[in-house]
Amino acid sequence: MSRVLKRRQFLQGSLAAAASVGVSAVRASAVRTKEDYIEAIVIGSGFGGAVASLRLGQAGIETIVLERGRRWQITDAGDTFSTYQKPDGRSTWLSPTTVIFDQVPIDVYTGVLDIKRGNGIIAYRGAGVGGGSLVYNGVTYQPTQELFYQVFPRTINYEELDRVYYPRVRSILKPSQIPDDVLQTNYYLSSRIFLEQAAKAGLKARKLDMAVDWDIVRQEIAGQKVPSAITGQVYYGINSGAKNSLDRNYLSMAEATGKVEIRPLHVVTAIEESDKERFRIVCNQINEQGTVIAQKSFVCRYLFLAAGSIGTTELLLRAQANATLRRLNNQVGKFWGTNGDGVGAVITNGPTNPTQGGPAATVIEHLDNPIAPVVTEQLTFPIVPEGVITSVGLAIAKPEGYLTYNTSTQSADLFWPSNSANNQKNAQALEYTYQLLNQANSTTLAQPLDFSSTAHPLGGATIGAVCNTYGQVQGYRNLFVVDGSLIPGSTACTNPSFTIAALAERCMDRFLNRST
Template sequence: MSQMLNRRRFLQASAAAAASVGVSAIRTTAAGVDEYVEAIVIGSGFGGAVASLRLGQAGIETIVLERGRRWQITDTGDTFCTTENPDGRAAWLSPTTILPPPVPEIPIDVFTGVLDIKRGNGISAYQGAGVGGTSLVYGGITYQPTEELFYKVFPRSIKYSLLDRVYYPRVRSVLKSSPIPDDILQTKYYLASRILQEQAAKAGLNAQKIDIAFDWDIVRQEIAGQKVASIIAGQIYYGTNSGAKNSLDRNYLSMAEATGNVKIRPLHLVTTIGESERGRYRVVCNQINEQGVVLVQKSFVCRYLFLAAGSIGTTELLLRAKTNGTLRRLNNQVGKFWGTNSDSTTLMINASETNPTQGTPGVISIEHLDNPISPVILEPFQAIPFIPQGLIPVLGQGISKPQGYLTYNVSTQSADLFWPNNSADSQKNLQALQYTYQRLNQANGTSLAAPPNYTTTAHPLGGATIGKVCDPHGQVMGYPNLFVVDGSLIPGSTACSNPSLTIAALAEQSMDHFLNRIPWHRKI
């Protein structure tokens, strides 16, 4: 029986690998005839969702090619698996679960699940997969950086004042993000967050509520037992069964489809982008099933192409296009200036009960922006299985230099990721983080279970950055009507904040700029 299961997983994994690079015995559509559409958006995360809505509202025929599946919230509350009982829904085309240690790898069926990982040299980067992208698996945090720190990362060609006045508020209004209400914060599910608030105050550090893209009324229904316990049970990584999370499929993307001009095509894995005739672009993709088996290869031609497959996915498509000569004018900056947002994780040891089944991560933030070494923020995040009482998981973020990079591996037909986790900049950020933790520990009699871990990131950024590969509005240099609208634009960090809000705000700005300049009456 064991041999049969192992063989089954091997065959599933082999099919998944074929899907990822398009090397399967597949048929093509209509004898290789291209399907024309005015605009194509690759990916449906924060950048792609914004682009699709604004294109649809402008009356532009658009298709969204998304590698993952749809995840429709059901009344029975079983759309997603849970961290305690994972199955194939937990991971993208993987024979095991992929949460970081101390959670063990658990065998699962290969399936187009919601959480994906890119294992690199010196770092592993997490990302989402499905209609809604990483919003399916993130903590709903919509965190705006300060202007001072913003310009430690971004060029002055990006106007923070405009983002602050127009685009940050626009994104928050669509996501319906707001701070946690006091009645919910005072419940037992948020004990760890309240403890950290108190500890920050004792250490003389600023702790504040931050905006979260949740429907707090549904969270109240969870607390009352009227909805399946999801947010209050820390069910974030694999999706939220109660429907409390305002993921992009429930706002931007549903609004885009409602225009009648946008069609989302799930389970369409893009393999190739390149130039076509008359200044247009060709996109080739594999339509796959839920086990990752390639069903058919499709080819599209469009006038406007928007890349929103995430830092890893978009950069890989550009590197492949440069290597294979389908976008010959790409410069040598593609793949460079990649970073981790200075993500770190650790466990704080407390003498009292901390309730490890706390609710959503990041409902509060401890800011130490005047840290004498480098600015730091800390956020509690949801406890994962196997963490005992007395420990509080904490996510640290700072400002990391974009010293990582991706290169194209011809033999695997994929991008390889490299991160210098022992660089001088990484050591400086570690020292800054330790300085903040020491201040907390000295004031509260707490300690760390282990040094901060910098080997994983949930916030991969860069690879096609502003000023290097793209102009300030995301247009790829040398390629009119080819745009990057995701985290690939950002040089390694969003300046002591979670990236989703800034990614979406930059995408909103880019779409305004684009739509204000296109010739509306030009015919195909």
């Protein structure tokens, strides 16, 4: 058996993300507390929730952030997160096994990475104070105006986003490109090869803007910090502190206002209309093993939903099914998409150091692809053998997916038409890009492109369907969606985090400047 065939078989069994069904929080003898009133509540602390909490705090509005996950503070010992080599419960949200790479038995714990297994797709999402920023690659990527309007309505002014809101987010996340001295180390060999292969194929390639502290990466290289980014430890969290996750900027700034309190390990179970345009939020406080230790109820004047595409949509669908938000329309759960995510792996000649040098630092932009615009970003992958380079492709996925509420499980079911004409077109476009790379570099695909999972679930409470262009839910003056649920399936060949945050900044500006 040839070396290439062995690699193909290995990748076929490994790259497709194996996932286990998450374990629901176990109900114990919970104590129901009295109902508290708070001016504003934010559900979730990812990119939308972090923006909302900071701007509410700066406006002097008393705010509570309810986050289902725990807080993850970087330690001097460099042992905050689990590693790929020794995964434990910290890796995965309330599951008896890990959910990516290999299904390794672990203790059930409120870990950082969660999964939603749907019909036709698997969606990954973060859990913890900082949401998806704990487990993402730090890519801070702005779409072009032309592609933006292939997804979003013209009622959103791209020039205003470009002039005001993207720079505002950038000023806090402080993204930067990988410095040349770091890129030239052996840890980032795959990134250099990726750029070289693109140049040989005549494709545009460049460094990505990353929410990464490259000085800390330099300290890793010098042996002054635990090796983490340089060894590709991305999806369970980076122990050195090199990743500028939201808990270290937006959320810490929100808490510093003295008006914002973040409550980790609070799982929201219900949203109800109260009186006088107020809302009642019911939640379970859990411990780190998922056991319910208290049931709580809050009433607020302003409610901001930021639990991510899956979480926010599920809360709205449950409220609709239980008639606790009677004015929701029948568009809730629709217009969901995967951002066109597709994983590829190329077998090349010579060493690649494929498991090291993270997070994703380089991108090939093939926006003039004759089939459909695509980009592909080089990734580190802990299970990839030497001689293989992995990457993720992004395209413009039509919002053809949807979520419905399952009353028997009291959760949302996810559906994705994986073989739709648009998805096949995107797959062909990405394959065309890889063909150019392979022809120019004498490389080969290790396996067919894998579109079975997404790290970028988007939609379910979208602009123009469930919400207006400023995130206000139709029929409710004081209910807002500020996360990826707003976005109809795609952020136009870019990673969503930057656009989610920019749109949230725009939503909060309109909210704070309106007559209340």
